[in-house]
Amino acid sequence: MTEDLRRLALDALTTARARTATLTECVDDHELTAQHSPLMSPLVWDLAHIGNQEEQWLLRTVGGREALRPEIDSVYDAFEHPRALRPTLPLLAPAEARTYASDVRGRVLDILESTPLEGRRLVDSAFAFGMIAQHEQQHDETMLITHQLRKGPAALTxxxxxxxxxxxxxxxxxxxxxxxxxxxxxxxxxxxxxxxxxxxxxxxxxxxxxxxxxxxxxxxxxxxxxxxxxxxxxxxxxxxxxxxxxxxxxxxxxxxxxxxxxxxxxxxxxxxxxxxxxxxxxxxxxxxxxxxxxxxxxxxxxxxxxxxxxxxxxxxxxxxxxxxxxxxxxxxxxxxxxxxxxxxxxxxxxxxxxxxxxxxxxxxxxxxxxxxxxxxxxxxxxxxxxxxxxxxxxxxxxxxxxxxxxxxxxxxxxxxxxxxxxxxxxxxxxxxxxxxx
CATH class of the missing domain: 3.90.1580.10 (paralog of FGE (formylglycine-generating enzyme))
Incomplete structure (x- = not known):
């Protein structure tokens, strides 16, 4: 049962990250850093926010690992900064955001492999891993909304x-x-x-x-x-x-x-x-x-x-x-x-x-x-x-x-x-x- 849960969580995390890549690799860096509507964040904010939430919950809280980038927690706090103001923040550049999210994911997969999926409410039935997969998919939907709002030719098919x-x-x-x-x-x-x-x-x-x-x-x-x-x-x-x-x-x-x-x-x-x-x-x-x-x-x-x-x-x-x-x-x-x-x-x-x-x-x-x-x-x-x-x-x-x-x-x-x-x-x-x- 535990191994089935690990596979389920791995599949959910992998599926979400593949979709994130689809949404962020189909446009150039200018489109990633632009704010296409004051209702939405720049795409690059969502990308790094996804990585930061994963770091905070899975790397630090579940895995007990040392923080990779604690100095950016405030930048990617969705409650601290309204969407309209996020372009003014010191955001990670697209390449840096991708590297950061990838580094976090690599460490998280190690944690998924070794963490007992019972005994703590946060990890029972791989809940925390499912929560983060859902969080990423919710931001993928948000990024798809941004794609709908952006002007210019189609980037997705x-x-x-x-x-x-x-x-x-x-x-x-x-x-x-x-x-x-x-x-x-x-x-x-x-x-x-x-x-x-x-x-x-x-x-x-x-x-x-x-x-x-x-x-x-x-x-x-x-x-x-x-x-x-x-x-x-x-x-x-x-x-x-x-x-x-x-x-x-x-x-x-x-x-x-x-x-x-x-x-x-x-x-x-x-x-x-x-x-x-x-x-x-x-x-x-x-x-x-x-x-x-x-x-x-x-x-x-x-x-x-x-x-x-x-x-x-x-x-x-x-x-x-x-x-x-x-x-x-x-x-x-x-x-x-x-x-x-x-x-x-x-x-x-x-x-x-x-x-x-x-x-x-x-x-x-x-x-x-x-x-x-x-x-x-x-x-x-x-x-x-x-x-x-x-x-x-x-x-x-x-x-x-x-x-x-x-x-x-x-x-x-x-x-x-x-x-x-x-x-x-x-x-x-x-x-x-x-x-x-």
């Missing part, structure tokens, strides 16, 4: 997702009411905000079988949705008026056609693809316009994990098996969401598709701790973000690796955020039109 079809799928399904187990106490690499497992009860509700598509969202735009105060939360209305927002980020109208910019390429907006780069306010406004609402976080997880036949919460919509290419669009395998209705092998027992991968899905819920929450191994991962300022997103996107995506995984962001790979699906109460579970 990937094959197109396979054609999908929504033919024969109902628009929505009934999710029966009742209790279910939310969160986890057994997933070995689950992060603190996913814990502990606990019982929740939700009334019956209807949920879209697929994420809202670009075509459906265009109907909202063309019906004057961005100009109608009725659909918007007060803060969202202020946001779109102040910034003259009238469509998802990266979209523009060219005559009678909607176009978008995607990783350096301008293309027609695909009507059958889940809408992407919308804020929580935009998702909420669309749902109101459609006579629906965003699902709560509890509703989303019940639809994604609960199996009515066994009355058990599963790891993923399709079961307990790790995601495969047949289940979900993950890991930057493609540089776009798959068409709505894709991945029938990944659907839930109730027939809901694409709950994992493709687009992060905004929920109606604030980011709050579960009953019995305990910060581990540091409060800055989750605890400092709890409250009404952040909304929960679920399910992952095409930019998320499987190691950082579970049926219990919780993401969160400010409701104004649009540069993230965010979409949504809608819900409605089962009793609205007289239905009962």
């Amino acid at each position: 990937a094959p197109e997702p396979a054609a999908g079809s929504a033919e024969g799928l109902p628009a929505e399904v009934l999710v029966p009411g009742g209790p279910f187990t939310m969160g986890t106490s057994t997933e070995p690499w689950a992060l603190d905000n996913e814990r502990p497992a606990h019982q929740r009860t939700v009334p019956a509700f209807f949920l879209d079988t697929m994420p809202v598509t670009c075509g459906a969202y265009i109907a909202f735009i063309e019906d004057g949705g961005y100009g109608d105060r009725r659909w918007w939360a007060a803060e969202g209305w202020d946001q779109i008026r102040q910034h003259d927002i009238g469509a998802p980020l990266f979209w523009r109208r060219d005559g009678g056609q909607w176009l978008r910019r995607r990783f350096g390429v301008t293309e027609p907006v695909p009507m059958d693809e889940p809408v992407l780069h919308v804020s929580w306010y935009e998702a909420d406004a669309y749902a109101r316009w459609a006579g629906r609402r965003l699902p709560t976080e509890e509703e989303w997880e019940k639809a994604a994990r609960h199996d009515p036949a066994s009355d058990r919460s599963r790891r993923f919509p399709w079961g307990d098996a790790d995601p495969s290419t047949a289940h979900a669009n993950l890991g930057q395998r493609h540089l776009r969401p798959a068409p709505a209705g894709s991945y029938p092998e990944g659907e839930s027992p109730l027939g809901v598709r694409q709950l994992i991968g493709d687009v992060w899905e905004w929920t109606a819920s604030d980011f709050l701790p579960y009953p019995g929450f305990a910060a581990f191994p540091y409060r800055e991962y989750s605890e400092v973000f709890f409250g009404s300022a952040h909304k929960v997103l679920r399910g992952g996107s095409f930019a998320v690796d499987a190691v950082a995506c579970r049926g219990t995984f919780r993401n969160w962001d400010l409701p104004v955020r649009r540069q993230i790979f965010s979409g949504f699906r809608t819900a409605r109460d089962a009793a609205v039109h007289g239905e009962r579970s």
Whole structure:
């Protein structure tokens, strides 16, 4: 079992580092050190930050080794320096950042080989190694967002997702009411905000079988949705008026056609693809316009994990098996969401598709701790973000690796955020039109 854990951790760390290399070796040093948006760090900051977090947690804390570069800890402290100010810091140059991250990794692999993976909570089931692999993959997603924001020709390429079809799928399904187990106490690499497992009860509700598509969202735009105060939360209305927002980020109208910019390429907006780069306010406004609402976080997880036949919460919509290419669009395998209705092998027992991968899905819920929450191994991962300022997103996107995506995984962001790979699906109460579970 221990050797299996070592191989699992090694594979997760190796996969993450290969992706980091893809994201940082496809552009020159000027592009690495430039700040492509004040919303994001220079790519070279992320690269060295990845190495520094690995040094602090695996080299020093787990391995008990002497620090390699303690003088840079402050430079790469994400809480000490806002993203907009990071270009002003004394950052490692690209070659030095690569060498540093590589030196740390070499020593970490020695520690992985020799460290007992039991007896300490931090290393039980290789948790610390899984935590760092997830951290690197999360920054890889952040760097992919930076690639989307950068101007200029495409630097990344990937094959197109396979054609999908929504033919024969109902628009929505009934999710029966009742209790279910939310969160986890057994997933070995689950992060603190996913814990502990606990019982929740939700009334019956209807949920879209697929994420809202670009075509459906265009109907909202063309019906004057961005100009109608009725659909918007007060803060969202202020946001779109102040910034003259009238469509998802990266979209523009060219005559009678909607176009978008995607990783350096301008293309027609695909009507059958889940809408992407919308804020929580935009998702909420669309749902109101459609006579629906965003699902709560509890509703989303019940639809994604609960199996009515066994009355058990599963790891993923399709079961307990790790995601495969047949289940979900993950890991930057493609540089776009798959068409709505894709991945029938990944659907839930109730027939809901694409709950994992493709687009992060905004929920109606604030980011709050579960009953019995305990910060581990540091409060800055989750605890400092709890409250009404952040909304929960679920399910992952095409930019998320499987190691950082579970049926219990919780993401969160400010409701104004649009540069993230965010979409949504809608819900409605089962009793609205007289239905009962």
